[in-house]
Amino acid sequence: MRWIAAIPLAAVLIALPFFAGDFYINLASQILIAAIFALSLNLLVGYGGMTSLGHASYLGVAAYISALLTSRYGWGHGTAALFSIAGTTAMAAFFGVIALRATGLGFLMITLALSQVLWGLAYRMSNVTNGDNGIAGLTRPMPFGISLDSAASFYWFDLIVASLAFLMMAIFVSSSFGSSLKGVRDQPRRMAALGFNPWMIRWITFIYAGFWGGVAGLLYVYYNKYIHPTSLSTTSSAEALLGVIAGGSGTPGGPVVGAALVLLLKNYASAYIERWNMLLGLVFLFIVLVMPTGIVPGLSKLWRRKSR
Amino acid sequence: MTAAASDHALEVIGLRKAFGGLAVTQNVSLAIRRGERRLIIGPNGAGKTTLFNQISGDMRPNSGQIKLFGADVTSFASYQRAHLGLSRTYQIITLFSGDTLEHNVTLGLLGLRPSRWQMWRPLSFYGNLATEARRTLDAVGLLHLADHPVSDIAYGEKRRVELAMALAQKPRVLLLDEPLAGLSDTERTTVKSLIGSISRETAVIMIEHDMDTALDLAETVTLLNYGRVIVDGERDIVIADERTREVYLGV
Numbered sequence: 001m002r003w004i005a006a007i008p009l010a011a012v013l014i015a016l017p018f019f020a021g022d023f024y025i026n027l028a029s030q031i032l033i034a035a036i037f038a039l040s041l042n043l044l045v046g047y048g049g050m051t052s053l054g055h056a057s058y059l060g061v062a063a064y065i066s067a068l069l070t071s072r073y074g075w076g077h078g079t080a081a082l083f084s085i086a087g088t089t090a091m092a093a094f095f096g097v098i099a100l101r102a103t104g105l106g107f108l109m110i111t112l113a114l115s116q117v118l119w120g121l122a123y124r125m126s127n128v129t130n131g132d133n134g135i136a137g138l139t140r141p142m143p144f145g146i147s148l149d150s151a152a153s154f155y156w157f158d159l160i161v162a163s164l165a166f167l168m169m170a171i172f173v174s175s176s177f178g179s180s181l182k183g184v185r186d187q188p189r190r191m192a193a194l195g196f197n198p199w200m201i202r203w204i205t206f207i208y209a210g211f212w213g214g215v216a217g218l219l220y221v222y223y224n225k226y227i228h229p230t231s232l233s234t235t236s237s238a239e240a241l242l243g244v245i246a247g248g249s250g251t252p253g254g255p256v257v258g259a260a261l262v263l264l265l266k267n268y269a270s271a272y273i274e275r276w277n278m279l280l281g282l283v284f285l286f287i288v289l290v291m292p293t294g295i296v297p298g299l300s301k302l303w304r305r306k307s308r
Numbered sequence: 309m310t311a312a313a314s315d316h317a318l319e320v321i322g323l324r325k326a327f328g329g330l331a332v333t334q335n336v337s338l339a340i341r342r343g344e345r346r347l348i349i350g351p352n353g354a355g356k357t358t359l360f361n362q363i364s365g366d367m368r369p370n371s372g373q374i375k376l377f378g379a380d381v382t383s384f385a386s387y388q389r390a391h392l393g394l395s396r397t398y399q400i401i402t403l404f405s406g407d408t409l410e411h412n413v414t415l416g417l418l419g420l421r422p423s424r425w426q427m428w429r430p431l432s433f434y435g436n437l438a439t440e441a442r443r444t445l446d447a448v449g450l451l452h453l454a455d456h457p458v459s460d461i462a463y464g465e466k467r468r469v470e471l472a473m474a475l476a477q478k479p480r481v482l483l484l485d486e487p488l489a490g491l492s493d494t495e496r497t498t499v500k501s502l503i504g505s506i507s508r509e510t511a512v513i514m515i516e517h518d519m520d521t522a523l524d525l526a527e528t529v530t531l532l533n534y535g536r537v538i539v540d541g542e543r544d545i546v547i548a549d550e551r552t553r554e555v556y557l558g559v
Contacts, residue, residue, distance in 0.1 A: 176431040180424045183404060183415050190402040193364055194473070195390035195419030 013159060017152035025151040027267060031260045032155075032162040033219045038243045038255035039169050040212035045241065046250030047173050048205045049185035050100075051108050053237050054115030057095070058213030060232030061118060062088040063221035067135045068128070077141030085214045092210020096203045103188075115237055122229035134228035138221060148222070158219055165212055170252050172208065181205055239266075242280070246287045248294025257295050316378070317342045317481045317511035318363065323372035325355075325362060325535075332358045333369065334535040340481075340528075343508045347526035347543070348515045351555065355535040356515045357399055360483050363513075364396045365389045376481065390419060393480030397470040397487060399515075405459040409450060409469055412458060413441035416473035444476040445469075449498055464495040471502065482506065484514040488521055496521060523547070531555060 017025050037059055044050040062084045069080035099110040122129045129135070140148040148154045172178055183191045184198045192198055221227050230236065239262050247258020265283060269276040291298025318340040325333035332355045340346050348356050361367040363374055365386035374382045376392045384392075404412050417437045418424045431437070445451045448468040453461055458469060471487055487503065488496055500521050506512055516522035523529075529546040531539045533555045539546045546552055 171428050174430050175427045176418060176423050176429060176434065177425055177427045179411075179415065179418065179431045186404050186406070187402050189366060189386075190398070190404075191415070191419070192386035193366070193390060193396055194416050194477070195387050196424060197385070197387045 014156075017155055022151040025155045027263075029151070029155045029158045029223055030267075031263050032158045033216055033223060034240070034243065034259035034263050035256040036162050036165045036219065037213060037216035038240050038247070038259035039165060039252075040209045040216060041240050042244050042249055042251075042255040043169060043173070043205055043209040043212070045244050046248075046255070047178065047181050047185065048202055048209075050103070050202060050206070051241070052099075052111040053108050053234065053241060054095075054099075054111030054113075055209070055213055055240055056232050056234070056236035057111075057115040057118050058088050058092060058210045059217035059220055059236070060122065060227075060229075061091060062214035062217030063227045063231055064122065064129060064135075066218055066221050067138055067227045071135060071138055077139075081141070081218055084218060085211065088214030088217065089207060089211045092207045092213070093203075095210070096206035100199060100202050100206065112234065112237075115232065115234065119229055119232040119234070122232050129229070132229065134226055136226045138225040138227070140222045140225065154223065158223070161215065161219060165215060166252070166256075169212065173252070177201070177204075242284055246284055246294060248296035248298070251294070251296050254294050254296040261295070315341060317344065317376070318513070319373075319375040319378075320359075320363065321373040321375070323359070323362060323369045323374070325358060325367070325369045332535045333362065333372075336372070336532070336535070336537055338530060338537070338540070340511050340513060342480075342511055344511045345525055345527045346511070346513045347522050347529045348513065348532060349517075349519070349522075349529060350532035350538075353534075354532040356532055357485055358535075359532070360396065360485055360513075360515065364394060364483060387419075390477070394483070395474040395477045395479030395481070396483035397474050397485055399485040399489065401463075401466050401470060403458045403466060403469055403473075406457055408455050408457055409445055409461070409472075410438060410441050410454040412469055413444050413472050413476050414438060416476040417441060420477055441476060444472045447475070448472045448502060464491045467491060468495070468499065468502075471499065475506070478507075479510055481511045482513070484512065484516075486515055486517065488516055488518045500525065 016028055041052065041055045044052050044055070065084040065087050066080050069075040069083060070077060095114050098114065099107055102110055123131055140154065142148065143157065146153065148157050173181070180191070180196050180201050184196060184201050188198045220231065240259070243258035243262040244255045245258070246261060247256065248254025261283070262280065265280050266276060269279045273279055287295060316339050318338070320336055320338040323333050323336040324331070336359060348359070350356055358367065362369045365384060369382070372382070373380055376389065376394060379392065381389050381392065404415065414431065414437050417440055418431070423434055442451060442454055445454050448471055450465060450468055450472065453465065458466060467487065467490065474482055484503070487499055491499060496518070503512065503514070503525055514522060514525065523543060526543050528541060529543050530537060531546060531552050538551050538555055539549045
């Protein structure tokens, strides 16, 4: 039944470029990228109970690697993408070893610190990263010779990757490993006594989340054709975390809704109000007060109450 | 020597643990044979649960040794000890309250199987786990509640789920931390006969305050007080011992 309900949604998403203007297509592309990013963070926050405030590291580093390899060293997009994702995943493995020495607040602080180091490097190592000027003049890849320069073609490419990401992460959390992960989130001590290795389960999830964060980063740099140190900033990490929590952490759809909300507020509200961050804060406060578990769980609870 | 060592399911040798200046385990040594039924008694704060926590690996001792079937496991993590056949229940219920009873027991089964690492097949793919979980729930008399979340069931039933999770693992050494606490008389009888029916392959070590019930199940008794072993031996001898009366029975 739930799959049947997804068919009209899929149809609308696929057909979007036929009835929407370029502005909205581009907005949708950005939402899809933010959604992949939020979903990858949700693996940690929602399913693993690991609240990270440094997830932008994976987005930013993947984007920078791809940007540097293609613009500075003239690599092709295919190999650059492979290197970028492999590098980002390896970095997640390394950062995971450091951050998973702690849980809870300690974990959060370590992820924050690590991402700050990268952000600082992106700013200061200007001979490599071009510092505050960022790296401009990048190109989009041409998979199978198809140009992605139009809003519609990029959107479809984006949609394919996002669907794959959504599916792969949904399979991951509903697998028996996913059950192990949720168990470790809820009762780590008990899970260890039952024979599960909590550290290893968390570490594998951390790496997997880093991988998909990297995929989001690649799409991000393809879309913008530009990369700046702010993509590695704490604000960038915090916005994603806000989206995950507002939408509903630990649900497959929540982070998508949350990421869309944050992005829409950013794009629309910033046109009218200069301090759009304040508005985002107020909206977030409202959500937390009315639906403490997030929009998606909150609404489905309301729906169930109504239909009863 | 090796033959003698392997006769023992669990050996604790000169275990010491202190929280700051407070010594909670002081030179504790125990030897438990395969299939033995051991009751650990002692007043509140005697260090019974702390001893369990060290045996199960939740807590590291300051010094001393823990051996499972002759193998030194002192530096092993809890999950490694679980794979050597050690299982435990908790005094304070630690279940997965949002999940069904079946899922709780299934996690117990999954923990010892390689499929816990499986990343693309859903848990429901392993139908034999669910069947096995339901069989165990049936054994503790909770099959009718298998599809209910743990948060919906009564306290006494939760205690039995705790027991079911441990039993499902078919452990060779089972640590039961106050399995009868907070149970009604009827539940007490059920759990008692359940513990009584545990396979003789399994050594059962039990902390329990309900002496009437627990003594029936025990073959040997260890009395702890202030983190020390006061008396240790055959049930009737320990119970008759003057020091037991002094410390525990308050005579």
